[in-house]
Amino acid sequence: MNTKKLFLATTLAVAATGANAATVSRVDVSGNRRMDAESVRILSDVNIGDTVGEARANQIAKKLQESGYFSKINVRMSGNVLKIDVVEAPTVNMVTVEGNDEISTDDLKKEIRLKERAAFDESTIGADVQRMLTIYQRKGFFGTKIEPKRIELDDNRVNVVYEITEGHPTYITDIDFAGNKKFSARTLRGEILSREHAWWRFMTQFDVFDEDRIQYDQQMLRQFYLRNGYADFAVTDATGVFTPDRQYYSVKFTVDEGQQYKFGKLDIDNPFPDVSTDELRKVIKMSAGDTYNVDLVDETISALRGAVADHGYAFINVEPVPTKNNDAHTIDMTFKIQKTNRIYLNSINILGNVRTFDTVIQQLLPMRAGDPFSLQTIEQGRQNLMRTRYFKDVQMVPTRLADANMMNLDIKVEEQPTGELSGGFGWSNINGFMVDAGITENNFMGRGQIVQLRGSIAQYQKQALFSFTEPYLFGRALSGGFDVSYTMYNYSSLGGLGYDRDSLTIAGRMGWKLTDNWSQTVRLSAAFDQNYDLQTVGGWRDSTLYTLATYLKYYNLNTNFQQNTHTGVVANLGLAYTGFGGSETFVRYSADITGMVKFLDDRWQLRSSLDFGYIQPLDGDYVSRVYRYFLGGESLRGFDIAGVGSRNWFYTSYSLGGMWKLNGSTQLNFPVFIPDEYQIKGFVFADYGILGKPPRDEYTYRNVYGATRSNFIDSDLRTSVGFGIYWNTPMGPMNFSWGWPLHMNEYDRERRFLLSFETQF
Helix, strand or coil: CHHHHHHHHHHHHHHHHHHHCEECCEEEEECCCCCCHHHHHHHHCCCCCCEECHHHHHHHHHHHHHCCCEEEEEEEEECCEEEEEEEECCEEEEEEEECCCCCCHHHHHCCCCCCCCCECCHHHHHHHHHHHHHHHHHCCCCCCEEEEEEEEECCCEEEEEEEEECCCCCEEEEEEEECCCCCCHHHHHHHCCCCCCCHHHCCCCCCECCHHHHHHHHHHHHHHHHHCCCCCCEEEEEEEEECCCCCEEEEEEEEECCCCCEEEEEEEECCCCCCCHHHHHCCCCCCCCCECCHHHHHHHHHHHHHHHHCCCCCCEEEEEEEEEECCCCEEEEEEEEEECCCCEEEEEEEECCCCCCHHHHHHCCCCCCCCECCHHHHHHHHHHHHHCCCEEEEEEEEEECCCCCEEEEEEEEEECCCEEEEEEEEEECCCEEEEEEEEEEEEECCCCEEEEEEEEEECCEEEEEEEEEECCHHHCCEEEEEEEEEEEEECCCCCCCCEEEEEEEEEEEEEEECCCCEEEEEEEEEEEEEEEECCCCCCCEEEEEEEEEEEEEEEEEEEECCCCEEEEEEEEEEEEEEECCCCCCEEEEEEEEEEEEEECCCCEEEEEEEEEEEEEECCCCCCCHHHCECCCECCECEECCCCCCCECCCCCCCECCECEEEEEEEEEEEECCCCHHHCEEEEEEEEEEEECCCCHHHCEEECCCCCEEECECCCCEEEEEEEEEEEEECCEEEEEEEEEEEECCCCCCEECEEEEEEEEC
8 A cells, every 4th residue: 555655646747747847848038137038048058848847947057147137137938038137247347446555455455255247246245345445454453444335336337446444453462472481581582573562572573463474474483493403493383462442462382392402313325336425524514512403414414415526417306314312312314315316497488478578587597498407596587586676576486208218397477567667866075965866677578678867966966877688699698788978067166175076987898608697897988077276387187088998896795684694705897098199198907805703593693804006107198186096085095085185285185086095894793682573683893995196296286376286185094993783773874884994094084974865766
């Protein structure tokens, strides 16, 4: 009996289903205005002859709803006709953001997925709001509210406005640590990026709570402990909680320091029989018994790669294999050198560049198709492209070809504006108050060319400059360009210079790299000057200088940009001939070298420099005072500008200048009690200099009254010592220094205090 009832129920259900379903003979679409009926039929995915019942009709309605083009949909069968009634979603006419001050509109619009001329979608708007709120929360503005507004327009169009009410930033009131025994909380606070709120941190955001920054702080803590031997260190908890008034955050890091380890046995697993293991041991940066330091491990890996590469093995990996000895608290380290098969570049594809020519990008790459594949070379190419500042982001994406020792390399670039409209102001002892403005295009017409127009007005100097540079002349790594400048020097009342000069200079130049560190420049210039020397009778005089010069530069710096410290050497050599029928004929020799060493976590720097110049008159020609050397001011602190050297007995305020000079400085830069993020450094210095004698014609002087006397002539050593403060402000660097002469002559001019600063906006 039960079997019969079940059979009867199933039969009735099938009959009912069959009664509601029908075969589609035609599809009618209504309500559509922008989208044609055929497009709606295609989106519905229904064909003539399909059987459509209630379940299938619901599937069709859902599919059309998911397309995002419709706000209402009704699908039903009427006989053998499938009727689809739609109400189209409004078209977005404009999307705007209002009320934002702390975050730029451009940055917020990057998070908005609702686009103009797209269909209005409520779910997209909700996701947009959440993404923008996340940006505000990362900046510490947890009280921010965003309300989307829909403004109806004609023709079924809408404007969407995201109205933002920005909350106050949520500062970090205190940062505390638990579990730390080896290092104080004060020391650990200095190792992380987050900072406790203080009124004088108004130029940074590091005292605003940011969850992403707290995550980064944990990595910085781990790196600090790993540099100091604590290989088992871990951050077990990092929490930020609101204070009771919900105005501030309190952050607490709970750490497990573990034991301090030292390096134990150091070994090298060397697979190359023709490479001496003893030679490789010499580049290891640590010794057994030294405190474990992860930075030394990384430096040793790089050094071993370089040492092996010198023997022709460029394709290697170096894997550090540590073995911990918990009882002895040591870590044995074996550096395992592994051979790798040679892989070559099959093709290099440049993607994403709309404005910049492919050839400009290719010229900056150190590799070509067919070259051996090298991650180091690829990273060098990425760095070259990023340094141009043509691109916001550069990604190098290698792809291995199947069954081949070949790789394709996709270079994906995201371009950014390369034009700069800048202005600035500053003050220095030699120029006084200064205001300047300029326009620079660093990628002119997408060809990588640099065009600059700049002007400056200062108390003692005015200048207008136009410059053009082609970085790859004739398609080679050869830069060429020209400069046109007009400069007015009003130095008659400044320090010991005592002259005015108006100069129009036209110059062409060409430069090229000799090696990775050496480069050379050749420059041909013509200067048309008018000079007024207070020590020379006759007023303004015309002077024309035609000069051919060549310069060699050596540059090898390792820079910590966060601390603004360097290690390395920068040197210049110059030889310039002035003549070719001009009003002055002489050869100028120049050389300078600066060496720098950073130490104590890169926060200290010792800097020493030496500068030499010599003017050799040709054919007994006289060299005017305005083209000689002067010392003082920033070149010899503690003395006034042009405050040392030979002097006219009558015009005792002004230096005669010298035909040669030798001056140098040794300076120690060190951190002060102010946090590092403000980039304020103290320094102490010792300066020294010798200014050579003027031409013999000026050993005596007859004044306007007919009296003739010997001038004060010397080439004696001057020295000075002092201290100062350097502040790399967000607007530009400021330099305060106080100097005291140790060796000076009675007619020298002192200047104890020097200030210089310059800002760009």
